[in-house]
Amino acid sequence: MIDIESLIRDIPDFPKPGVVFKDITPLLMDAKAIAYCTEELANLTERQHVDKVVGIESRGFFFATLLAKELNAGFVPLRKAGKLPYHTLKEPYLLEYGMDSLEIHEDAISKGDKVVLHDDVLATGGTAQAACKLIEKLGGEIVQCNFLIELSFLRGSDKIRRHDIRSLLTY
Numbered sequence: 001m002i003d004i005e006s007l008i009r010d011i012p013d014f015p016k017p018g019v020v021f022k023d024i025t026p027l028l029m030d031a032k033a034i035a036y037c038t039e040e041l042a043n044l045t046e047r048q049h050v051d052k053v054v055g056i057e058s059r060g061f062f063f064a065t066l067l068a069k070e071l072n073a074g075f076v077p078l079r080k081a082g083k084l085p086y087h088t089l090k091e092p093y094l095l096e097y098g099m100d101s102l103e104i105h106e107d108a109i110s111k112g113d114k115v116v117l118h119d120d121v122l123a124t125g126g127t128a129q130a131a132c133k134l135i136e137k138l139g140g141e142i143v144q145c146n147f148l149i150e151l152s153f154l155r156g157s158d159k160i161r162r163h164d165i166r167s168l169l170t171y
Protein backbone atom coordinates (compact mmCIF):
# COMPACT_ATOMS: atom_id res chain seq x y z
CA MET A 1 0.00 0.00 0.00
CA ILE A 2 1.44 3.36 -1.03
CA ASP A 3 0.13 6.77 0.00
CA ILE A 4 -0.29 8.09 -3.53
CA GLU A 5 -2.22 11.14 -2.31
CA SER A 6 1.01 12.43 -0.76
CA LEU A 7 2.63 12.25 -4.23
CA ILE A 8 0.04 14.50 -5.89
CA ARG A 9 0.54 18.20 -5.31
CA ASP A 10 -1.94 21.04 -5.58
CA ILE A 11 -0.87 23.99 -7.71
CA PRO A 12 -3.19 26.95 -7.09
CA ASP A 13 -4.20 29.18 -10.01
CA PHE A 14 -2.78 26.93 -12.74
CA PRO A 15 -3.34 27.19 -15.67
CA LYS A 16 -5.91 29.90 -14.85
CA PRO A 17 -6.87 31.88 -11.72
CA GLY A 18 -9.27 29.88 -9.54
CA VAL A 19 -8.20 26.43 -10.76
CA VAL A 20 -6.38 24.15 -8.30
CA PHE A 21 -4.31 21.92 -10.55
CA LYS A 22 -3.56 18.32 -9.49
CA ASP A 23 0.07 17.77 -10.44
CA ILE A 24 0.93 14.07 -10.75
CA THR A 25 4.59 14.52 -11.72
CA PRO A 26 5.87 13.66 -8.19
CA LEU A 27 3.97 10.37 -8.44
CA LEU A 28 5.45 9.67 -11.88
CA MET A 29 8.97 10.14 -10.47
CA ASP A 30 8.44 7.27 -8.00
CA ALA A 31 8.98 3.78 -9.48
CA LYS A 32 7.04 2.00 -6.73
CA ALA A 33 4.11 4.39 -7.16
CA ILE A 34 4.00 3.74 -10.92
CA ALA A 35 3.86 -0.02 -10.32
CA TYR A 36 1.28 0.36 -7.53
CA CYS A 37 -1.02 2.63 -9.55
CA THR A 38 -0.81 0.41 -12.64
CA GLU A 39 -1.84 -2.63 -10.63
CA GLU A 40 -4.61 -0.81 -8.76
CA LEU A 41 -6.01 0.75 -11.95
CA ALA A 42 -6.11 -2.74 -13.47
CA ASN A 43 -7.83 -4.06 -10.33
CA LEU A 44 -10.57 -1.43 -10.81
CA THR A 45 -11.49 -3.21 -14.06
CA GLU A 46 -11.86 -6.45 -12.08
CA ARG A 47 -9.51 -7.94 -14.68
CA GLN A 48 -12.38 -8.54 -17.11
CA HIS A 49 -11.59 -9.16 -20.77
CA VAL A 50 -10.60 -5.91 -22.53
CA ASP A 51 -9.63 -5.50 -26.20
CA LYS A 52 -8.42 -1.87 -26.11
CA VAL A 53 -7.40 0.66 -23.52
CA VAL A 54 -8.02 4.15 -24.90
CA GLY A 55 -5.84 6.89 -23.39
CA ILE A 56 -6.39 10.64 -23.71
CA GLU A 57 -3.52 12.96 -24.69
CA SER A 58 -1.39 13.77 -22.96
CA ARG A 59 -1.44 12.91 -19.28
CA GLY A 60 -3.82 10.03 -19.92
CA PHE A 61 -1.10 8.33 -21.94
CA PHE A 62 1.15 7.79 -18.90
CA PHE A 63 -0.94 5.07 -17.29
CA ALA A 64 -3.11 4.02 -20.25
CA THR A 65 -0.23 2.20 -21.96
CA LEU A 66 0.85 0.58 -18.69
CA LEU A 67 -2.75 -0.42 -18.04
CA ALA A 68 -3.03 -1.92 -21.55
CA LYS A 69 0.08 -4.00 -20.88
CA GLU A 70 -1.28 -5.11 -17.50
CA LEU A 71 -4.65 -6.12 -19.03
CA ASN A 72 -3.08 -7.74 -22.09
CA ALA A 73 -5.01 -5.31 -24.30
CA GLY A 74 -4.07 -3.00 -27.15
CA PHE A 75 -3.56 0.73 -26.63
CA VAL A 76 -5.34 3.44 -28.63
CA PRO A 77 -4.37 7.13 -28.40
CA LEU A 78 -7.00 9.86 -28.47
CA ARG A 79 -5.12 12.95 -29.55
CA LYS A 80 -5.74 16.68 -29.70
CA ALA A 81 -6.80 17.88 -33.17
CA GLY A 82 -4.27 17.71 -35.99
CA LYS A 83 -1.83 15.24 -34.41
CA LEU A 84 -2.99 11.89 -35.78
CA PRO A 85 -1.70 11.12 -39.29
CA TYR A 86 -4.40 8.77 -40.69
CA HIS A 87 -8.17 9.26 -41.28
CA THR A 88 -9.84 10.49 -38.08
CA LEU A 89 -13.14 11.18 -36.36
CA LYS A 90 -13.19 14.44 -34.41
CA GLU A 91 -15.18 15.67 -31.40
CA PRO A 92 -15.01 19.18 -29.86
CA TYR A 93 -15.43 19.64 -26.07
CA LEU A 94 -15.21 22.06 -23.13
CA LEU A 95 -13.00 21.31 -20.11
CA GLU A 96 -12.43 22.92 -16.70
CA TYR A 97 -10.14 25.60 -18.12
CA GLY A 98 -10.82 25.84 -21.85
CA MET A 99 -11.96 24.12 -25.01
CA ASP A 100 -10.36 21.74 -27.48
CA SER A 101 -11.06 18.85 -29.87
CA LEU A 102 -10.12 15.18 -29.68
CA GLU A 103 -9.50 12.84 -32.59
CA ILE A 104 -9.29 9.07 -33.02
CA HIS A 105 -8.08 7.02 -35.98
CA GLU A 106 -11.13 5.59 -37.72
CA ASP A 107 -9.59 2.07 -37.74
CA ALA A 108 -8.49 2.13 -34.08
CA ILE A 109 -11.51 0.30 -32.70
CA SER A 110 -13.51 -2.53 -34.27
CA LYS A 111 -17.26 -2.94 -33.80
CA GLY A 112 -17.88 -4.84 -30.56
CA ASP A 113 -14.43 -4.19 -29.07
CA LYS A 114 -14.51 -4.07 -25.29
CA VAL A 115 -12.88 -0.78 -24.34
CA VAL A 116 -11.57 0.77 -21.14
CA LEU A 117 -11.23 4.56 -21.34
CA HIS A 118 -8.43 5.87 -19.13
CA ASP A 119 -7.43 9.43 -18.19
CA ASP A 120 -5.47 10.91 -15.29
CA VAL A 121 -8.18 13.34 -14.17
CA LEU A 122 -11.98 13.48 -14.40
CA ALA A 123 -12.88 17.12 -13.72
CA THR A 124 -15.93 18.67 -15.47
CA GLY A 125 -16.22 15.58 -17.68
CA GLY A 126 -16.17 17.33 -21.07
CA THR A 127 -13.04 15.51 -22.18
CA ALA A 128 -14.27 12.07 -21.10
CA GLN A 129 -17.68 12.68 -22.68
CA ALA A 130 -16.09 13.53 -26.04
CA ALA A 131 -13.86 10.45 -25.76
CA CYS A 132 -16.88 8.21 -25.09
CA LYS A 133 -18.66 9.62 -28.14
CA LEU A 134 -15.69 8.82 -30.39
CA ILE A 135 -15.32 5.27 -29.04
CA GLU A 136 -19.04 4.56 -29.48
CA LYS A 137 -19.15 6.08 -32.99
CA LEU A 138 -16.62 3.38 -33.98
CA GLY A 139 -18.76 0.66 -32.38
CA GLY A 140 -16.68 0.14 -29.23
CA GLU A 141 -18.37 -1.10 -26.07
CA ILE A 142 -17.14 0.95 -23.11
CA VAL A 143 -16.76 -1.43 -20.19
CA GLN A 144 -15.28 1.20 -17.85
CA CYS A 145 -14.20 4.83 -17.61
CA ASN A 146 -11.09 4.55 -15.46
CA PHE A 147 -9.31 7.51 -13.82
CA LEU A 148 -6.42 8.09 -11.49
CA ILE A 149 -8.20 11.09 -9.93
CA GLU A 150 -11.83 12.23 -9.85
CA LEU A 151 -12.60 15.79 -8.77
CA SER A 152 -16.12 14.88 -7.68
CA PHE A 153 -17.11 18.48 -6.76
CA LEU A 154 -16.92 19.33 -10.50
CA ARG A 155 -19.55 16.66 -11.21
CA GLY A 156 -17.90 15.24 -14.32
CA SER A 157 -19.52 11.87 -13.67
CA ASP A 158 -22.90 13.44 -14.55
CA LYS A 159 -21.76 13.65 -18.19
CA ILE A 160 -20.76 9.97 -18.48
CA ARG A 161 -23.19 8.42 -16.00
CA ARG A 162 -24.28 5.67 -18.41
CA HIS A 163 -20.88 4.09 -17.85
CA ASP A 164 -19.07 2.31 -15.04
CA ILE A 165 -16.86 5.09 -13.58
CA ARG A 166 -13.97 4.13 -11.32
CA SER A 167 -11.14 6.20 -9.84
CA LEU A 168 -8.18 5.46 -7.59
CA LEU A 169 -8.52 8.79 -5.74
CA THR A 170 -11.57 10.99 -5.25
CA TYR A 171 -11.48 14.57 -3.98
Ligand SMILES: O=P(O)(O)OC[C@H]1O[C@H](OP(=O)(O)OP(=O)(O)O)[C@H](O)[C@@H]1O
Pocket (backbone or CB within 6 Å): 056, 057, 058, 059, 060, 094, 095, 096, 097, 119, 120, 121, 122, 123, 124, 125, 126, 127, 128, 156
Ligand atom coordinates in the same frame (compact mmCIF):
# COMPACT_ATOMS: atom_id res chain seq x y z
O1 LIG B 1 -12.94 16.73 -17.06
P1 LIG B 1 -12.40 17.89 -17.84
O2 LIG B 1 -12.80 19.22 -17.26
O3 LIG B 1 -12.74 17.78 -19.28
O4 LIG B 1 -10.81 17.86 -17.70
C1 LIG B 1 -10.04 16.69 -17.69
C2 LIG B 1 -8.93 16.77 -18.69
O5 LIG B 1 -8.07 17.87 -18.44
C3 LIG B 1 -6.72 17.44 -18.48
O6 LIG B 1 -6.19 17.45 -19.76
P2 LIG B 1 -5.63 18.76 -20.50
O7 LIG B 1 -6.63 19.17 -21.54
O8 LIG B 1 -5.24 19.79 -19.50
O9 LIG B 1 -4.40 18.23 -21.32
P3 LIG B 1 -3.01 17.53 -20.94
O10 LIG B 1 -3.35 16.12 -20.51
O11 LIG B 1 -2.27 17.57 -22.22
O12 LIG B 1 -2.34 18.29 -19.83
C4 LIG B 1 -6.80 16.01 -17.98
O13 LIG B 1 -5.65 15.27 -18.36
C5 LIG B 1 -8.06 15.51 -18.61
O14 LIG B 1 -7.84 15.01 -19.93
Ligand SMILES: Nc1ncnc2[nH]cnc12
Pocket (backbone or CB within 6 Å): 019, 020, 021, 022, 023, 095, 096, 097, 121, 123, 124, 151
Ligand atom coordinates in the same frame (compact mmCIF):
# COMPACT_ATOMS: atom_id res chain seq x y z
N1 LIG C 1 -7.88 20.71 -11.62
C1 LIG C 1 -7.26 19.94 -12.52
N2 LIG C 1 -6.05 19.40 -12.26
C2 LIG C 1 -5.43 18.63 -13.19
N3 LIG C 1 -5.94 18.35 -14.37
C3 LIG C 1 -7.14 18.86 -14.66
N4 LIG C 1 -7.91 18.75 -15.76
C4 LIG C 1 -9.02 19.48 -15.56
N5 LIG C 1 -9.02 20.05 -14.37
C5 LIG C 1 -7.84 19.68 -13.78
